[in-house]
Amino acid sequence: MTLTSHGRRHGWALNVAELRRIDAYFASQGREPTRAEMETLAQTWSEHCGHKTMRGEVRLENVSKDGARTGRVRVYRDLLKETVFRATRELNLPWCWSVFKDNAGVVALDDRWGIAVKVETHNHPSALEPYGGASTGLGGVIRDILGCGLGAEPIAGTDVFCVGPPEDFRSRRILTGVVEGVRDYGNRMGIPTISGAVCFHPRFRRIPLVFCGCLGLLPRWAVEKKVRPGDILMVAGGRTGLDGLGGATFSSASLTEGVSQGTLNGVRSSGVVQIGHPVVEKKLADVMVVARDRRLYRCVTDCGAGGLSSAIGEMAASLGARVRLDAVKLKYSPMEGWQIWLSESQERMVFGVPPACAGAWEDLFRAYGVEAARVGEVLDSGRLQVFYQQEKIVDLALSFLHAGCPKRRLRARATAEKEPSLELLSVPLPKKSRRIRRTLLEVLSSPDVSSKEWILRQYDHEVQGRTVLKPFSGPTGGAPQDASVLRPLPEKFFGVAVAQGIRPRCAVKDAYAMAAGALEEAVRNLHCVGGRLRRVALLDNFCAGDPEVPEILGELTRASQACYDGARGLGYPFISGKDSLHNTARVKGKDLSIPTVLLVTAVGILSDIRKLVSMEFKRAGNWLYLLGMTLQELGSSQGEGVLGKDCGRVPAVRWKDSRRILQALREAQNHDLLRACHDLSDGGLGVAIAEMVLGSGKGAHLDLGKVPRMGIYREYEDFVILFSESHSRFLVEVSPRDAAGLEDLWRGVPFRRVGRVQEEPVLEVKGTTGIPLVRVGLPELGRAWRRSEGANK
Amino acid sequence: MKNALSQTGSFVVEVGSKKAGWDALGKRWARALEESFGPSLRQVRTFHLYRIEGDLSQAERLRIARELLCDPISENYSFGEVPSPLRGRVYAEVWFLGGVTDAVGESVQEALADMGIFSVDRVRTGRRYELCFADRVPPRRKLRSVLSRTLLNPLIQYFSLK
Numbered sequence: 001m002t003l004t005s006h007g008r009r010h011g012w013a014l015n016v017a018e019l020r021r022i023d024a025y026f027a028s029q030g031r032e033p034t035r036a037e038m039e040t041l042a043q044t045w046s047e048h049c050g051h052k053t054m055r056g057e058v059r060l061e062n063v064s065k066d067g068a069r070t071g072r073v074r075v076y077r078d079l080l081k082e083t084v085f086r087a088t089r090e091l092n093l094p095w096c097w098s099v100f101k102d103n104a105g106v107v108a109l110d111d112r113w114g115i116a117v118k119v120e121t122h123n124h125p126s127a128l129e130p131y132g133g134a135s136t137g138l139g140g141v142i143r144d145i146l147g148c149g150l151g152a153e154p155i156a157g158t159d160v161f162c163v164g165p166p167e168d169f170r171s172r173r174i175l176t177g178v179v180e181g182v183r184d185y186g187n188r189m190g191i192p193t194i195s196g197a198v199c200f201h202p203r204f205r206r207i208p209l210v211f212c213g214c215l216g217l218l219p220r221w222a223v224e225k226k227v228r229p230g231d232i233l234m235v236a237g238g239r240t241g242l243d244g245l246g247g248a249t250f251s252s253a254s255l256t257e258g259v260s261q262g263t264l265n266g267v268r269s270s271g272v273v274q275i276g277h278p279v280v281e282k283k284l285a286d287v288m289v290v291a292r293d294r295r296l297y298r299c300v301t302d303c304g305a306g307g308l309s310s311a312i313g314e315m316a317a318s319l320g321a322r323v324r325l326d327a328v329k330l331k332y333s334p335m336e337g338w339q340i341w342l343s344e345s346q347e348r349m350v351f352g353v354p355p356a357c358a359g360a361w362e363d364l365f366r367a368y369g370v371e372a373a374r375v376g377e378v379l380d381s382g383r384l385q386v387f388y389q390q391e392k393i394v395d396l397a398l399s400f401l402h403a404g405c406p407k408r409r410l411r412a413r414a415t416a417e418k419e420p421s422l423e424l425l426s427v428p429l430p431k432k433s434r435r436i437r438r439t440l441l442e443v444l445s446s447p448d449v450s451s452k453e454w455i456l457r458q459y460d461h462e463v464q465g466r467t468v469l470k471p472f473s474g475p476t477g478g479a480p481q482d483a484s485v486l487r488p489l490p491e492k493f494f495g496v497a498v499a500q501g502i503r504p505r506c507a508v509k510d511a512y513a514m515a516a517g518a519l520e521e522a523v524r525n526l527h528c529v530g531g532r533l534r535r536v537a538l539l540d541n542f543c544a545g546d547p548e549v550p551e552i553l554g555e556l557t558r559a560s561q562a563c564y565d566g567a568r569g570l571g572y573p574f575i576s577g578k579d580s581l582h583n584t585a586r587v588k589g590k591d592l593s594i595p596t597v598l599l600v601t602a603v604g605i606l607s608d609i610r611k612l613v614s615m616e617f618k619r620a621g622n623w624l625y626l627l628g629m630t631l632q633e634l635g636s637s638q639g640e641g642v643l644g645k646d647c648g649r650v651p652a653v654r655w656k657d658s659r660r661i662l663q664a665l666r667e668a669q670n671h672d673l674l675r676a677c678h679d680l681s682d683g684g685l686g687v688a689i690a691e692m693v694l695g696s697g698k699g700a701h702l703d704l705g706k707v708p709r710m711g712i713y714r715e716y717e718d719f720v721i722l723f724s725e726s727h728s729r730f731l732v733e734v735s736p737r738d739a740a741g742l743e744d745l746w747r748g749v750p751f752r753r754v755g756r757v758q759e760e761p762v763l764e765v766k767g768t769t770g771i772p773l774v775r776v777g778l779p780e781l782g783r784a785w786r787r788s789e790g791a792n793k
Numbered sequence: 794m795k796n797a798l799s800q801t802g803s804f805v806v807e808v809g810s811k812k813a814g815w816d817a818l819g820k821r822w823a824r825a826l827e828e829s830f831g832p833s834l835r836q837v838r839t840f841h842l843y844r845i846e847g848d849l850s851q852a853e854r855l856r857i858a859r860e861l862l863c864d865p866i867s868e869n870y871s872f873g874e875v876p877s878p879l880r881g882r883v884y885a886e887v888w889f890l891g892g893v894t895d896a897v898g899e900s901v902q903e904a905l906a907d908m909g910i911f912s913v914d915r916v917r918t919g920r921r922y923e924l925c926f927a928d929r930v931p932p933r934r935k936l937r938s939v940l941s942r943t944l945l946n947p948l949i950q951y952f953s954l955k
Contacts (some may be wrong), residue, residue, distance in 0.1 A: 129946050169828065173943075242892050275889075275949065277896035332892070346894070 012042035013582075017406045025400055036338035036386060036393040043306035043342060044313060045405040047581055053547040053556070054080045054579050056408030060557045061550075063413055076557065083560035084540055084574045087567035095535055095605075096573055097223050103302060104148035104216070105575025106223050107537045109488060109605060114220055115496055116152040118144040119213035119539050119601045121580035125274060126210040130177025132275045134159075135185040136346055137212040139276040142189065143302035145216035146285055147349060149223040151292045151300055152216025154285060155466055156486055157186045159196040159212050160500055160599055162543075164205030166447050166788060171200075174208045182212065183458045188278035189285070192467055193459035194484040195498045200447040201505065206585040206592050209543050211599050215496065217488050222292060227299040227315055227352035229380040233323065234297075234358075235308065236365055236372035237284045238347035240340055241331035243274050280347040280370075287368035288349070296361040299352035307343045309394075311350040312376070313384055317402050320381035325388040327373045337388030352378060410547065414511075414554035427647055429634075429716040433767070436719055437774045442642045443683045443723065444690055445787040448505075449638055453478060453786070468495065468609050469529060474616035479695020482528035482679055483602075487609050495606035497533070499525030500599060506636040507595035509650050511555035515562035515598040516653040520727045522602035523570060524679040527662055528730065530613035530669035531606035538567065539601040540577035545584045545593030555596035556581075563598070569655025570662065572602075613669060615678040616695030617733055620759035622675055624700065625742065626685070628661050628729030629750045630709040632720050638683040639723030651725045658728045664749045665730055673742045676733035686722040688731050689755075690763060690781050697778065699762040702755040705770065718767045733757060802846055802914075806858045807921060808870045809840035815867055822922065822944075829939040833927045840921040842886065843901060847913035861904055881926045883936060887945045887952045888919035 014022075022041055026033045033041075043049060058079045062071040076082045088099050097114050098106035104118035122137025138157055145152045159182045164171030175198070186193040191214070291297060303311045308328070312321055325340045335343075353361050358374070365372045384401060386394035430436050443449055456471050461484070469485035472478055483499035501521030506514040519538065526536060540563055547553045567574055583594045606612075634640050634647035668674050676696075680688045685707070693700055704721045712720045731754075734742050739753070758764075761778035810816040816838050823837040843862055845854075854872070863870040889895050898916040905913050922944060930936070937954060945952050 128948055132949065238894075241894065243894055275894040275896065277894060277899060279896065279900055331894075 012038065013046050014042055018045055021404060021406050025404065034393050036341050037396055039338050039342045040309045040313065040394055040396065041401065043309055044401055046305070048305050049310055051080065051579060052405065052408045053410065053553070053581055054542070054560075056410050058410050058412050058553060058557055060412040060414060060554060063415055079557060079560055083564040084567070084577060087564045088573040088575065090568065091571060091573045093573055096537065096575055097220065098149065099573070099575045100577070102148050103144040104152070105537065105539065106148065106218070107535060107575060107603065107605065108220075109217075109494055109496070110492070112220055113489065114218055114223060115488065115603065115605070116145050116148040116216040116218055117213070117537070117539060117601070117603050118148070118576055119158065119211055119541050119599065120144065120578055121541055121543060122210045122212060123207060123543065123580050123583055126174070126178055127207050127585075130174045130208070131181040134178035134181030134210050134212070135276040135278070136274040137210050138182050138185045138214070139278065139281055139346055140302070140304050141212045141214045142191065142281060142285070143304065143347075143349065145214045146288055147300050147302035148216060149218055150225050150297070151222065151288045152218035153289050154189070154191050154214050154216050155464060155488055156215045156498065157182070157191050157193040157213065158498060158500070158601065159193060159210075160198070160502060161211070162199045162201065162204045162209035162502075162504055162594075162597065164208070165200050165202055168205055171205055178208065178210050179455050179458060185276055185278045187460045187463070189282045190463050192461045192463050194461045194467055194471060194486065195500065197500050197502055198452055198455065199502060199504050201595065203592070203594050206587060207583045207594050209583070209594065209597060211541055213539075213601055215486070215498065215603070225299045227319065227378045228354070229319055229378055231298055231352040231354055231378040232358050232374055233312060233321060233376040233378065234351040234353050234361065234372050235328060235375050236349055236351060236370055238277060238280045238345055239329045239331040239371065240335070240343045240345045240348070242335065242339060242343065243345055274344055274346050276346045283368055283370050284347060284349060287365055287370050291361060291364055294360070294364070296357045296364065297351045297353045301350055303344070303348040303350060305344060307341065307345070308350065308375075309341050313398070313401055315350060315352060316378050316384065317398055320379040320383050320398060321376055321385070322379055323376035323386045325375065325386060327375045329371050329373050337386070337391070337393040340388065341386055341394070410553055411550045412553035412557045413550035414558050415551070427645065429643070429647070429719045431716060431719065433771070433773045436722065437776065439639065439642055439719070440686045440690065440722065440774060440776070441780070441784040443638045443687060444781065444784040446638055446641060447788050449683045449687055450788040451478070451480070451786045469612050469614060473614055474695040476695060476697050479614065479616035480691060481615055482525040483604070485529055485531060485606065485609060485612060493608050493610055495531050495609035495612070497526050497529050497531065497604040497606055499602050501525070501602070502597065502599045503636070504595055504597045505641070506650050507555070507597055509636055511596050512558040512562045513650045513652055514596070515559035516566055517651055517727060518598050518600045519563065519566040520653045520658055521679070521681050522600040523572060523662065524681070524728070524730070526602045526604040527665050527669070528613070528615060528677045528679050530674065530677070531611050532608045532670060533604050533666060534607050535605040536572040537575045537603050538572055539603070540574055541599040541601070542577075542579040542597070543583055543594060544581050544596040547581050552593070552596060559596060559598050565655060566653065570659055611669070611672065613674050613677050615676055615692060617692050617698045617700065617757045618675040618696070619735070620698055620757050622733045622735050622757045623739055623753050624702065624755040624757065625732050625734055625751055626707055626729065626754045627665060627732060627746065627749065627751045628680070628708070629657070629726065630685070630707055630712070630721055630724050630729065631726045632712045633724050633726045634720060637723060637725040638687070639719070651727050653727045660749055661728045664746050667745055668732070668742055671741065671745065673734060673738045673745070674732045675735060678731050680729040680731060681725065684723045684725050685731065690785070692731065693761070693763050693778060694781055694785055697761055699758040699760045699764070699778070700755055701758055701764045701766070703766045704773065705766065705768040706752045706754045708750040708752050718773055721768070722765070802848060804845055804854060804872060806843045806845065806862055806870055806872060807840045808843070808863050808868050809838065811867055811869050813838055825943060826924070826939070829943070830926070830931060834924060835927050836925040838923040838925075840923070842888070842919040842921055843898075844917045844919065845913055846915045849910070849912060853910055856908070857905065857910065861901070861908065881928060881930060883924045883926070883930055884955045885922045885924070885940050885944055885952055886919055887922070887950050888917060889950055893949045
């Protein structure tokens with residue numbers, strides 16, 4: 001049997017060059033590889049663990065829509081290093097304590113405390129088993145936080161889902177399953193789930209995207225970790241079974257029909273699907289913080305994809321390790337050695353414990369009811385050796401394991417976007433008042449925009465008592481906030497704000513605009529909440545189809561370039577990330593793929609939570625200002641979705657303008673001039689003002705004729721101003737006595753007074769010609785906004 | 794409570810709401826299944842199942858059901874097998890496959906130890922669905938096809954129909 005057929009048979013996601021490299025290595029050793037060694041290499045070199053595409057050499061060709069080459073070819077020697085990492089390296093900010101090297105990124109909260117942040121994807125498992133996939137996705141990212149430095153205390157969770165349309169039964173089932181998975185894991189662990197989003201698109205019907213994030217708090221001294229030769233390797237937490245076996249290689253390949261459970265050693269198993277046990281992880285989290293503060297271990301990492309092979313392989317990467325699997329606590333027996341070594345059973349962590357502390361460490365874990373076992377020791381041998389039942393089943397040079405994988409060379413092709421013609425800009429749009437009013441209500445009730453309260457109310461977002469700005473607040477309890485804010489240290493007024501940006505609809509038209517828009521949206525959301533925003537850090541999560549397809553890799557490359565441009569343009573570094581590729585499925589002979597998506601999570605450090613500003617209106621009589629310029633950018637907008645026709649250009653981010661506007665908003669916040677602030681994103685100005693009305697129970701009057709705008713086809717101005725999704729725009733409420741100060745402060749940036757808050761709970765919109773355009777009462781707005789809740793439940 | 798206490802090493806405790814109106818999960822499934830079965834599906838009721846393996850006296854079994862598994866205010870418990878189906882009713886039982894982690898089952902086992910009951914080897918959890926139809930029960934093939942797509946994920950669970 002050839003190596004490739006072996007690879008296919010065992011599900012190793014390795015290509016021919018990689019298999020040849022492995023063949024040559026074992027030829028030089030004068031022996032055949034064992035099953036455990038092949039599985040170890042397949043896991044470590046998988047796309048999931050090794051990020052071979054994003055770390056590969058990419059040759060990007062720009063072509064016109066007819067396929068002709070249009071510009072020079074750009075070669076990225078290492079796509080991630082030359083885009084996302086590069087921006088962070090060039091910004092070189094001292095408050096970034098740990099970036100792209102540990103299980104999570106860490107930024108400084110103050111001199112003594114840091115905030116660890118990580119966002120993971122769990123798409124493939126969630127496609128097969130939504131509840132288990134999402135719950136273990138959250139469980140896994142919580143362990144990333146526990147395994148960051150010497151362990152951070154998890155203080156909040158986040159979730160973002162991309163699923164098929166809600167009218168589709170399968171998609172509804174996936175959504176309810178993933179929501180329940182996150183709910184049960186987060187609530188049972190006592191970690192508040194404070195922030196998230198849900199996006200709907202037909203191309204997520206077969207392959208949903210599930211992003212789970214976690215924030216943790218750790219002291220500065222615990223950021224660095226390092227094992228030493230002689231340290232004892234301990235495994236603690238859950239027992240090892242057959243669940244999740246081969247997860248990393250599985251998630252590095254396409255989904256195919258007929259993925260099913262098997263019978264291994266007489267036990268009917270879920271194969272690649274994992275099921276979580278939050279109570280076990282809660283006990284592990286509790287004991288870890290105590291053991292960390294007593295300095296009972298020198299290193300820790302979580303067992304994620306690849307199980308012990310990946311955790312111990314990474315921990316001892318620069319030294320060496322000898323492991324005895326007989327000591328590992330099993331759920332059932334018998335299990336083969338390679339199965340124990342590769343199992344992805346949940347809730348397990350690996351510790352490097354100094355011999356002098358081993359007894360105290362074991363006593364402490366026993367006292368907390370956490371099972372633990374000594375499974376080996378760290379050596380200075382440069383080799384990873386694994387024994388089971390007195391047989392050596394792995395003996396690999398760690399240099400080969402971690403640096404032996406041949407670099408991938410890939411071709412990418414990007415189609416240059418042309419400026420849209422005047423014809424496209426003048427695509428017929430609704431003009432009549434009745435039609436515009438109906439469109440507003442339809443956009444409000446569309447799946448992407450409508451209320452997600454039925455999801456958020458299932459999550460405990462207040463446990464631990466740190467959440468000071470909750471996902472829904474305001475006098476009606478239903479104001480969807482742009483960002484959620486935590487107070488991590490009860491004795492101080494520091495805050496941590498979390499927000500997301502994601503624009504999958506845009507990806508179909510322009511991957512660069514999609515990524516740039518996601519990044520700016522996340523940052524905008526942070527700026528809305530005020531609180532003296534001091535630092536902003538970003539996390540990237542790329543999801544795409546098959547990167548071997550040049551057009552898909554072209555989209556990924558353009559999205560990565562947008563990350564670099566955005567991070568440099570705004571001055572905010574990326575600190576951590578994760579990509580998930582091969583999000584494809586073969587169904588009834590057809591290849592299905594998701595659109596290329598980037599989720600950007602933004603974390604802001606606030607100096608004073610007493611200065612927070614929420615999004616709902618505060619007082620009748622206050623004035624409304626619109627900051628930022630509105631352009632004819634309806635492409636991929638919610639308005640376009642409702643109309644069902646191509647509306648042309650997608651919103652573009654102009655980084656210089658964006659920076660100036662964000663700066664202007666920050667200054668206004670710092671001078672306490674704003675009473676409410678909401679960014680304009682999905683659904684544009686129409687949705688933003690409607691949400692502010694819904695959140696406050698107060699009404700508003702809006703005059704479209706006063707909105708700062710340019711390049712809009714005059715005939716359709718009213719519709720475009722209400723529904724354009726141009727970036728870098730905010731709607732703010734200002735007290736009349738602060739208006740002069742604000743106008744003075746904002747000299748040089750585009751802004752205008754566009755309306756006022758009123759006591760009567762009605763949204764009134766006056767058109768550009770001066771005639772009344774829309775008048776909708778609060779109850780009707782609320783009914784539209786909550787219409788899709790019933791369908792999704 | 795039925796007098797069907799098994800003296801073998803394994804027994805099943807069934808726990809359900811005292812009133813059908815309190816069974817929120819059942820109502821949700823009724824809404825979801827109405828798409829397939831139409832208005833003839835009158836009601837769905839759900840019950841938690843706990844299969845407990847170990848040598849336990851009758852008094853211990855009663856104690857487990859009363860003190861641990863059942864909320865006496867809102868729930869009833871019973872022991873035993875699937876009831877004989879009444880006219881117009883179908884019972885579907887869903888259990889985890891043997892090798893799949895059963896977090897609730899493990900927690901129950903730990904709680905039993907906390908209660909001082911150490912002779913339990915294993916606890917597995919499942920769910921029973923009672924579907925009540927207005928007149929005739931749909932053909933078995935249709936029932937099996939719809940329920941296997943909706944009530945469980947065959948990757949991690951199996952089900953039986955009665």
